[in-house]
Amino acid sequence: MSSVLLFAISFAQICVLLAMLFCTIRLVLGPSAQDRILALDTLWMCAMLQALMMGLRFSNDIYFELALLVALTGFVSSIALAKFLMRGEIIE
């Protein structure tokens, strides 16, 4: 039954990888700055999911900490970029 599980993990990882590819295309193409920030935010989220699924693939708990850190950093960077877009400065 482990082959089914490994196949499912590979399938989900390839799907998330394709989503990351689409986000990168939108990040490069994006007509406005807010499109680029949205694509970057989604890219952070996909990176977090990739870290989680690497943890599943290798049955290793250490990837959980990586996923938590990636989620935290992505949130802070997206907030900072959105604030900068709104006001032109981050800390008022």
Next chain:
Amino acid sequence: MIAAIETIPDWLAILVAIFLCCGGLIVFIGGLGLLRLPNFYQRIHAPAIAITLGAGSILIASMLYFSGVESRPVIHELLITVFVFLTAPITSMLIMRAAVYRDLQAGKVDYTKPRGQRFPTEE
């Protein structure tokens, strides 16, 4: 490393596989929507699906899998779930406010007319 995959029961493996496939497909659809939708205000809805439903499915799969491997309830993925579900609306709200503010500044939206307007065009 790989041997730990063999230790979980069959029904749990199938359940984890179903959750993983659902999550992967939903994240894929979210990314496709981000790429294909025509306007920013429509595009911002696509990652919301990927973040809530897709990430939720994959986090549930991870919780079930590690519970099966260690033969006890492992729920520390709930930390990521709570964090993501708290912060994703804040992020999208701030990006949306910045976008509306910028469109108003650029004169693409007429704020004296609150309804019945089309989406601002993109150059």
